[in-house]
Amino acid sequence: MQQWQRRLLGILALGGSFTGLTIGLTLLISPGGILAKSLSIPFLALYVWGIVCGLRLLEGREDALRQNLYFWLLQIPVFMSPVVGYSFTSGACLFLNYRPGTSEWGFMARFGSQFEYSILQGKPLVIGINVFAAAVCCFLALLLRKTRNP
Secondary structure (H helix, E strand, O other): OOHHHHHHHHHHHHHHHHHHHHHHHHHHHOOOOHHHHHHHHHHHHHHHHHHHHHHHHHHOOOOHHHHHHHHHHOOOEEEEOOOEEEEEEEEEEEEEEEEOOOOEEEEEEEEEEEEEEEEOOOOOOEEEEEHHHHHHHHHHHHHHHHHHOO
C-alpha cells in the first residue's frame, strides 16, 4: 500500500469515526427516549472501533488492513423497511439505492458520518449499497491477497 493510500483511508476511518462519535455522543446527552439512546450505543461502539482502525492503519500496524476491511464491510449495506432498518457510514459515502414500491433509484454522496436505524417505524422499503465503501473493501481485499501471496 502506498503511503498516500494509507493516509487517505486512515484519515477517512479516523476522522469520520471521530466525527460520528462526537455527533452520536450529543444524542446521548440531548433530551429523548431511553430506547433511542440505547439503540445508538452499538453505533457509537462502531465509531470507537473505526478510530482504532484508522490509527492502526496510519501507524502501519500488522493486521490493520484486515481490521479496516471488516470496518468498511459494515458500511456497505443500506436497508430500510417498515420493520427494521440499518445504515452506517464513516468518512465518506456514495449511496445507490432502490425503492421497490415506487420503482425509484436514489443517489446520495457526502463526506462525514451518519448512522440510521429503525424499528417498527413504518418506513418504505429501501435497498441499497454504499458504492464507496464497496470500492474500499475491494481495494483492501486485493491488498490483503497480495500480502498473502507475494
